[in-house]
Amino acid sequence: MAETVAGFVPFDGSREDWDHRASGQADHNLLQTWAYGEAKAATGPWQVVRGLIRSSEGSDLGMAQVLVRPLSGGLSGGLAWLNRGPLCGGRDPGPLLQALRREFAIERGLYLRLAPVQESLPSIPVGFEPTRCPGWASARLDLSPDEPVLRKNLKQKWRNGLNKAVKMGLTVSHGSDDESYGIFRDAHAAFLGERGFGTTVTPGFLDAWRLLEQTDQKPVALIARRDGELMGSALMARYGNNWEYMAGNQTDAGRNGNAGQLLLWSATLLAREAGAQSLDLGGMDENLTPPGILRFKQGLGGLPYRLAPEIEALPDGLIGALTGRLVRRKVNKARAQEGAGS
Numbered sequence: 154m155a156e157t158v159a160g161f162v163p164f165d166g167s168r169e170d171w172d173h174r175a176s177g178q179a180d181h182n183l184l185q186t187w188a189y190g191e192a193k194a195a196t197g198p199w200q201v202v203r204g205l206i207r208s209s210e211g212s213d214l215g216m217a218q219v220l221v222r223p224l225s226g227g228l229s230g231g232l233a234w235l236n237r238g239p240l241c242g243g244r245d246p247g248p249l250l251q252a253l254r255r256e257f258a259i260e261r262g263l264y265l266r267l268a269p270v271q272e273s274l275p276s277i278p279v280g281f282e283p284t285r286c287p288g289w290a291s292a293r294l295d296l297s298p299d300e301p302v303l304r305k306n307l308k309q310k311w312r313n314g315l316n317k318a319v320k321m322g323l324t325v326s327h328g329s330d331d332e333s334y335g336i337f338r339d340a341h342a343a344f345l346g347e348r349g350f351g352t353t354v355t356p357g358f359l360d361a362w363r364l365l366e367q368t369d370q371k372p373v374a375l376i377a378r379r380d381g382e383l384m385g386s387a388l389m390a391r392y393g394n395n396w397e398y399m400a401g402n403q404t405d406a407g408r409n410g411n412a413g414q415l416l417l418w419s420a421t422l423l424a425r426e427a428g429a430q431s432l433d434l435g436g437m438d439e440n441l442t443p444p445g446i447l448r449f450k451q452g453l454g455g456l457p458y459r460l461a462p463e464i465e466a467l468p469d470g471l472i473g474a475l476t477g478r479l480v481r482r483k484v485n486k487a488r489a490q491e492g493a494g495s
Contacts, residue, residue, distance in 0.1 A: 157209040158248040161256035164203040164216070168367075171203060174216060176393035178240040180270045183392050185238050188370070190218045192362035196355075198222050204256070206239060206249045215241035215249045219257065230264065230468065230476035232484060233257035237270040237289065237460070246271055250278045250464075258466040262473050264480040269461040277464060286463040286488050290438040292455030296425040303421065303454075311452025314411035315418050321410045323379045325419040329371040334363060337374040337386040337402075344402035354400050359388070372399060375420055377412040385412035389420050396424040398435035398450075413449055421453065463488075 164171060168187040175181050183189055190201040199220040206215040217239035223231035239249050246269065258265045258280070267281075268289060277283055296303075304312065327333065342356045363372055370391050377384040384407030390397040398420070403412045424432050434450045436442060437457060442450075467477035 158214060158252050159207050159209040161204045161217070161252050162207045164205055171216075171218075172392075174205075174213075175240055178216070178242045180237075180240050180242065181393050181395070182237045182240075182270060183390050183397055184236045185216075185218050185240055185270075186392050187218075188362055188365040188367070190220065191365045192358055193220055195361040195365070196358045202233075206241070206252050214244060215239040215246075217249075217253060219253075221257075221261075221263065224476065224480070228476065230262050230473065230480065232480050233261070233263040233265045234484075235265070235267045237268055240270065245275060247275060247278045250281065254278070254280050254466045258468050258477075262468040262470075262476075264468065264477040264484070265466040266463060266481075266484055267465070268463045271461050272458060274461050274464075281464045281466050284463045284465050284485075286485075287438075287440070288460035288462050290436070290441075290457070290459040292434045292437050292450065292453075292457045294421065294432040294434070294453055294455035296421070296429055296431055300422060300425070303425075306454040307418075308452040308454060311414060311449075314452075315414040318377075318411040318415040321379065323377050323384055323407075323410055323412055323415050325375055325377050325415055327373055327375045327419070327423060329368075329373050333374040333376060334372070334388075336376050336383070337388050340383065340386045340402045341388070341400055352400075359399070373420075373423065375416050375423075377403075377407060377416050379406075379410065382406070384410060385416055387413075387416040387420060389424070391427075391429075394428065394430040395433060396420070396427075396429045396431075397433040400435075414452070417449075417453060 171187045175185055193199045194201050199222055202219045202221050204217060205213045208214050217235055220234045221231060235253065239246065239253065241249050254265060257263045338356055338359065373389045373391065375387045377386065383404060385403035387401035388399040390399050401413060401416060421432055434453065434455050437447055437450050439447065465481065467474050
């Protein structure tokens, strides 16, 4: 007999307890880690609200880290943003979503925007409406095969580029230390400045996130060089038994020498050696990802996936509905600019 969901219970435990609980969920992801939430609060107008979704029998059915942004100017209402949650370990998310709607839309009077972590929802729960924003799309590479199998599964052109980088004498070093991160950080900031890319993975956010991560989960920076000259760099997140590509960059010389292929392949082998089960390529959307970056990530041979589209719930009452629609307009504009899943 299915347990009845009682509601959302604010979490008052430690970061270690939170991350331990989250890592035990099959749908564990970077955006629901403690450090990620704290970094968003440190670098933006967000408040972090964490909670367990509990049954009437007292057992925990799921968990969610929600980012809350109140309206300015003393107005009531605001935004509650749940990205890739709630974590519910394969359970039917419908009753859990209802608990979140009661807590944030009804009790707190907030516009609730939710990007499900599931690839599909059995149905849109009562009180929610679909949005026009598609779900997060990426690809995961299974790291259980041996290295020769992983190499064989590379796209031929991509593998040729990797071979070229090795023949040209490019080498890769890595580390989670300050010096390695600093090299990546400076190159990343320069790359964003030159290309004018809009991204939520800003140097400021990365600084805060890295500072807040525990030592054994700090991001790993990979640095590609040839004869001592910087060719490119990449940053990989670590959470639970997973790694995720956060960002990368190349110099013109590095691009000509296929530094990107060598960096990503080196990260793959490093993650596998560290015992990771999968490597997420950090965003691959045919409609949103620049074509060159999309083709580059496709070359590794990961399994594409897309999560369910975003859904929303407005607050109750006339005033709540009006402020909710105001917040919705602002959210839709921001989501159109930055892309789904950010």
